[in-house]
Each structure stands twice: as structure tokens, then as C-alpha cells.
Amino acid sequence: MTMPPQPADTEGTGSSSPGGPDVVVCVGPGGVGKTTTSAALALQGAKRGRRACVVTIDPARRLADALGTGHLGNEPHLVNPPAGSSGWPGELWAVMLDAQGTFDHLVDRYATSGAQAEAILSNPVYRNISAALSGTQEYMAVEKLYELEESGRWDLIIVDTPPARHALDFMEAPRHLMRLLDNRVFRLLMAPTKVGLRALEVGTQVLLRTVAKVAGGEVVADTVEFFTEFEGMEDGFRARAKRADELLHSRKTEFALVCSPRRDTVEEALYLSAQLAKEGLEATRVVVNRCYPRYAPLSAGAQNRLADGPLAPLVANLEQLELVSAKEEEQLVRVSAALPKAVLYRVPFLAREVAELEALEEVACYLETEEARE
Amino acid sequence: MEPLSFFSQTRVLIVTGKGGTGKTTVCGVMANLAAREGLRALVVQVATASDRLEPETANLSHLFGRDEVLGYDEMALVTGPSGGEVRARALRPDTALVEYLHLHGMRRLSRRLVSTGALDVVATAVPGMPDMLVLGKVKQMERAAAAGSPGAPELIFLDAPAAGHAIRFLQSPHGLLEAASGGPVRSQAQEVVDMLSDPDRCQAVLVTTPEETPVSETVETAQLLEDRAGIKLCAVVVNARLPVLPLPEHLESAALSELAAGAGVTLAPSELESLIVAGKLRLERQGAQAAQVVRLAEELPLPQLELPFCFSADLGPDQLSTLTDALGRSVAGWQPVELP
Numbered sequence A: 001m002t003m004p005p006q007p008a009d010t011e012g013t014g015s016s017s018p019g020g021p022d023v024v025v026c027v028g029p030g031g032v033g034k035t036t037t038s039a040a041l042a043l044q045g046a047k048r049g050r051r052a053c054v055v056t057i058d059p060a061r062r063l064a065d066a067l068g069t070g071h072l073g074n075e076p077h078l079v080n081p082p083a084g085s086s087g088w089p090g091e092l093w094a095v096m097l098d099a100q101g102t103f104d105h106l107v108d109r110y111a112t113s114g115a116q117a118e119a120i121l122s123n124p125v126y127r128n129i130s131a132a133l134s135g136t137q138e139y140m141a142v143e144k145l146y147e148l149e150e151s152g153r154w155d156l157i158i159v160d161t162p163p164a165r166h167a168l169d170f171m172e173a174p175r176h177l178m179r180l181l182d183n184r185v186f187r188l189l190m191a192p193t194k195v196g197l198r199a200l201e202v203g204t205q206v207l208l209r210t211v212a213k214v215a216g217g218e219v220v221a222d223t224v225e226f227f228t229e230f231e232g233m234e235d236g237f238r239a240r241a242k243r244a245d246e247l248l249h250s251r252k253t254e255f256a257l258v259c260s261p262r263r264d265t266v267e268e269a270l271y272l273s274a275q276l277a278k279e280g281l282e283a284t285r286v287v288v289n290r291c292y293p294r295y296a297p298l299s300a301g302a303q304n305r306l307a308d309g310p311l312a313p314l315v316a317n318l319e320q321l322e323l324v325s326a327k328e329e330e331q332l333v334r335v336s337a338a339l340p341k342a343v344l345y346r347v348p349f350l351a352r353e354v355a356e357l358e359a360l361e362e363v364a365c366y367l368e369t370e371e372a373r374e
Numbered sequence B: 001m002e003p004l005s006f007f008s009q010t011r012v013l014i015v016t017g018k019g020g021t022g023k024t025t026v027c028g029v030m031a032n033l034a035a036r037e038g039l040r041a042l043v044v045q046v047a048t049a050s051d052r053l054e055p056e057t058a059n060l061s062h063l064f065g066r067d068e069v070l071g072y073d074e075m076a077l078v079t080g081p082s083g084g085e086v087r088a089r090a091l092r093p094d095t096a097l098v099e100y101l102h103l104h105g106m107r108r109l110s111r112r113l114v115s116t117g118a119l120d121v122v123a124t125a126v127p128g129m130p131d132m133l134v135l136g137k138v139k140q141m142e143r144a145a146a147a148g149s150p151g152a153p154e155l156i157f158l159d160a161p162a163a164g165h166a167i168r169f170l171q172s173p174h175g176l177l178e179a180a181s182g183g184p185v186r187s188q189a190q191e192v193v194d195m196l197s198d199p200d201r202c203q204a205v206l207v208t209t210p211e212e213t214p215v216s217e218t219v220e221t222a223q224l225l226e227d228r229a230g231i232k233l234c235a236v237v238v239n240a241r242l243p244v245l246p247l248p249e250h251l252e253s254a255a256l257s258e259l260a261a262g263a264g265v266t267l268a269p270s271e272l273e274s275l276i277v278a279g280k281l282r283l284e285r286q287g288a289q290a291a292q293v294v295r296l297a298e299e300l301p302l303p304q305l306e307l308p309f310c311f312s313a314d315l316g317p318d319q320l321s322t323l324t325d326a327l328g329r330s331v332a333g334w335q336p337v338e339l340p
């Protein structure tokens, strides 16, 4: 399925590059380096003279400190080059996703009155939706992307995503919220209360009774109130979710698949790429992160004769690291074969944790050179 | 300590830690060691309401040389001597909700309700409920284990969500106790809290790698688990630590060439380079890992168990066996610590 080109947005003002900024969405399984890669790609953009902004999700604390997003709110923040560095010609901005804040902002924006916004924001069921409904964080990442894109302040936006496993939750998330809003139970709840409850089918009533038993009748009352309050705002939400979805499908948006050279993460990454394909999208870059370096091997003779004696530990070490590196190579070949069209990058396992801008610069360097394919 | 006494401390071991540090692997290895000791072990993988985990559920079976995805029904992964075995299953909030509705006389409706998104409705109205239902199911299995029911396991390993989610997951019954004024859900929540807070029935194992961020997060999680969820911590597993090799501190090509010449070998420059570069990487890593292990011991006064890094990109039965041996040795050298 290919989406129609994004309609000209009359509200979104003055993007500098024609047609809006380039967008890169980094997806991949847990813990492989999505956040690291996103930040490195934004830094790379800044080095190439672009105004780049990265939306990070749950960065490790030291990386957040390095990007200055640790304590800041929901607004992008300009990252200064480290002292003593020659800096970069472009700009590097970073924002840490605050899913709740972003959702609140949306409610404010689409509420027809201050009173309506107030009522929704203070409703306990609303707080639950943003905290407990699966996919909300993903949805808000997309929403944040859309907001940044619309502002026209950046010409490159990199979006980090939460670990994705089952499917492309962040793409499905807007639909997921819509499905919740469309849920029959809630539809009926939104009818004037008494009529609504009476009109409910037996099954729904049973469910509501269960819910009421769990947390008392006020939960049901809050739920009814929330959905009643929400009325009139859904259309705004729906239209916006649709535009965000179009942005994800636009030609300006690229997907970078991040994985590590291990069987299971490769498996999960290839699964994600299949999910992307179902959406008519493809990963244009693949980053295989945390690879052991490759070494020239010892000759068999040397290996045998040095296997005991003073050099034995060094020989054993080389043998072990070579072994893991060879095993990783098999996984790299697998990724390469499965995704023949994507640009492949190989980032080594760095000696230091990627928590400082210097380490990010190092990662960014490895994202400059495409890996040769066999 | 004998592995058997280690495993007889409690009936449910909740295994948690930062994402990707090896929770699933550690569950498999511990269960395998228990099976070698003749115990019937069950690994339960759980998903939280906000987390859908399909493809991952094959990782555990892969470790045992199988590739079937775990489902609701128990799957036998391995049988050991004298009746020992490892079985595994996956628990999901939607099936737990179906079961709950069944048990409370809503059999006919439950499946349809769940298929129409009732889980979302319930999770939205009462966020802790799906998670608590999953824990309720675990408690039911723990009761069966305690009663020695036929077919029941003797020991349950819970492959819990990653640290951040784990706290919310394990706190869910506490939250419901506060919210619910009565009825079956309240009593269920109370029973789960009783299990979580009784160290004879349930304890937690934290998994970390010897790296800076995972260690820091482990220390934080440990405190939250005790304070917020009231769970006793049993041990911390330092996973994937590079085995320490006695490498020379100074790696210079001249000195290495000379040593090689002593053994009658002339090393090519590329060979020397490989030995030196690989040696430096190992020294650097070993050193950094050792420092993190020490820091962990200082900041978290818990017994440490250690599992080595396997030089592989794909953990299967061979690695499982190596890791199980290593865990056995680590447990054998383990001194239970009386914590202040």
C-alpha cells in the first residue's frame, strides 16, 4: 500500500528544505543501540551542516546528560559541541520524549474549551490511557515527530523508538487509540449515561460489573465521564493521526533497522522488516551494532606451537575473539542477504560506553562508510 | 552451597533485570541446573499488558535446541536424571483475563469480550488488573507446587518483564488492594501480595551484565523491588562476563616476537598486530568489567553468581550446557549472606 503524497500543509510554516525535513525512524529489538544510533545519526547530520533534531526515548542517564535532555521538558534543546571540539557547521538539537506531556498537549490543542481540556486532563481514566494503553508511547513518538516536522525548524529529524517486538507498534499506535475510542463498549458509554447503560448488551454489562467490582463504581463513572468529555475531540485526533501516518509513509521518511550480530536480534529485526514491507515500507539502512572486530588469524603452525608457553593466554584470547567475530560474521551475512537493497553499516563494540558526545562522534564515523557486501 | 539447597530456598524465583542482559538465558540455565539436580522446574514467560511478546518466546526453547514458540500450554524442554525436567509456558494478560472470567461464571462471554478488545477497556479503567491476573495465575501454580499436586512443578522461574516494567508489574496487586474495596479481585490481589512478600514462597533474582549502565540500573531496581513490591532479593547474576585471562600488561611487538622466537615461531607483522589488538581489547574489557563487578558488590550487598560470556552469536544446547556447569560451580562457591 502506498499512501498518497502528503497534502500541502497550510498551517505548517516555512520548512527550509522543499517538501519538509528528511526523517529517519530507527527501529529494532530491545537493547541493540537504537537510541545510540539515533543520536549518532543526528550528530552526523549536524556535522554535514544540517539542522538536525533527535527525539530520544528513555536514553541511558549518562547519554541524556551528554545531550542535555536529562532534566528538560518536552521541548527540543540545542546541544553544544564538547569543549575543545571544533564543533559542527549545522545544529544538533535533542528532545527526550515525554509521552504524557505530549498527550496533554494534544488534548489542550483539540479541546473546544479550556473547561473541556481541564476536565479530561484531570480525569483518572485519562491518566490511565496514557500510562497503560499499549502503544501510547509509540503513538506519542509519532505525534512528536509530526509536531517537529510541522514547525519547519529542522531539516533533519531522527526518531528513536521503544523496543519493538511484536509489530511496528509505533505505526499501529494511532490506529490502536482509534480502536479504543471506537470500542463498542465505549461507544455505548458515550451515549447519555442511563440510556447507554441500558442499551448495553449483556456481555458488556457483565464486563462493566466486573470493572466496577474491581475498583468500585466510580471507575465506571470516570470512564463514562472521560468518554463523554472526549466527544467532539475525536475528529481532531483522528485527522491528526491520519496525517502523522501519511508522514510516516511519505518519501521523505526513511527507516533504519538497528540490530546486533546475534541470531535472536537478527531474527527479530528481519521480522520487523517484514512488518514494514507489509506497510509498503522498507528499511533503507541497516545498522549492525556492537560487533566484535575482525582479526587476521595466526597461521596454524604458530597457533599450535604457541598454544602453551608464555604467549598461550594471548593466543587463546585471539582464538576466542576470532571465534565470536566469525560467528557474528555469519549473522551479518544473513542480514545482508535478507536485505539486499539496504545500505549496511557495521558499528564495532566500542571500548567505552556510548555516553559522551565523543563516543557518539565515533559511532557516527562508522555510519559514514557503507559495509562492503560479499 | 549445594545447588539443591540453593533451589530449596523458595518456590518461585522472579528473574528480572535491564532489557537484553540475559533474563531469559538465566531462567533457562537455572532451570536446567535444577533439572540436573532432579527437580521439576517450570519456566513461565510473562507479558505485561503494555507489551506484546510473540517472536521472543522462541528464544528460551532455542536454548534447549527446540524452535517452537512457547504458548499457554506447557512444553517439555528437557528431561534430566531422577525425574528432573524443564518445562516452559507463556502467560499473557488476555488469556489470564479469559480464565478469570471463566472462573467467575462468565464463561460464555469471555472469549468474545477479549477478542473485541475488552482487555484494553479493562487495562484502561483499571491498569493494574491484567498484570495482577497474570500474577494470580502464577500464584495458583505456586499453590499447586506447594501442595505437591500431580504434574505440578517443584520450582517456578518467572521470566519477568525488563526492570522498569517489572516494578509496575509486580506492584500491580498492591495498587489494586488500595483501589478495590472488596470482591474477588481484592482477595486475589491479597493472595498475590501474600505470595510476593513471603520469602519461603517467592524471591527475586536480578540479572545484569558487568557494564556501567546495567549495573547502575540494577542497583536502582533492587531498591524498588524491595521497597515497592516487598520482594526479597535472593541473588544477582552477573551474566556474560569475559573469562579472565592472565594477559601480559605490556603488549609490545618486539617483546612478543622474542617470546615467539623462543618457541621457534616467527610471527608475521599481521599476526603480531592481531595478537596485540585483540589483547588490548580484552585487557580493557576485563579491567572495566572487574571494576563494575566490584562496584556492584559495594552498592548492592547481595550474593553474586557469575555466568561467563559464550564466544558465540547463537546460544543453543552446547552453550546451555557450558553455562549450566558454570552456574553449578558458582552456586557451589556461594555463601549465603545474612543481610543487615
Ligand SMILES: Nc1ncnc2c1ncn2[C@@H]1O[C@H](COP(=O)(O)OP(=O)(O)OP(=O)(O)O)[C@@H](O)[C@H]1O
Residues within 6 Å of the ligand: A029, A030, A031, A032, A033, A034, A035, A036, A037, A057, A058, A059, A060, A161, A162, A163, A289, A290, A291, A347, A348, A349, A350, A351, A352, A353, A354, A355, A363, B019, B213
Ligand atoms: N557500539 C557500541 N559499543 C559499545 N557500547 C554500545 C554501543 N552501542 C550501544 N552501546 C551501549 O549499549 C547500551 C544500549 O544502547 P541503547 O540504549 O542505544 O540501546 P536501545 O536499542 O536504545 O535500547 P532500548 O531497547 O532499551 O531502548 C547503552 O549502554 C550504550 O551505551
Ligand SMILES: Nc1ncnc2c1ncn2[C@@H]1O[C@H](COP(=O)(O)OP(=O)(O)OP(=O)(O)O)[C@@H](O)[C@H]1O
Residues within 6 Å of the ligand: A030, A262, A263, A264, A265, B018, B019, B020, B021, B022, B023, B024, B025, B026, B059, B162, B239, B240, B241, B307, B308, B309, B310, B311, B312, B313, B314, B315, B323
Ligand atoms: N552468557 C552469555 N554469553 C553470550 N551471550 C549471551 C549470554 N547471555 C545472553 N546472551 C545473549 O544476549 C542476548 C540477550 O539475552 P536474553 O534474551 O537472555 O536477554 P533478556 O534479558 O531476556 O532480553 P529481553 O529483555 O529482550 O527479554 C541474546 O542474544 C543472548 O543469546
Ligand SMILES: [Mg+2]
Residues within 6 Å of the ligand: A034, A035, A036, A057, A058, A059, A160, A161, A162
Ligand atoms: Mg532506547
Ligand SMILES: [Mg+2]
Residues within 6 Å of the ligand: B023, B024, B025, B056, B159
Ligand atoms: Mg527475555
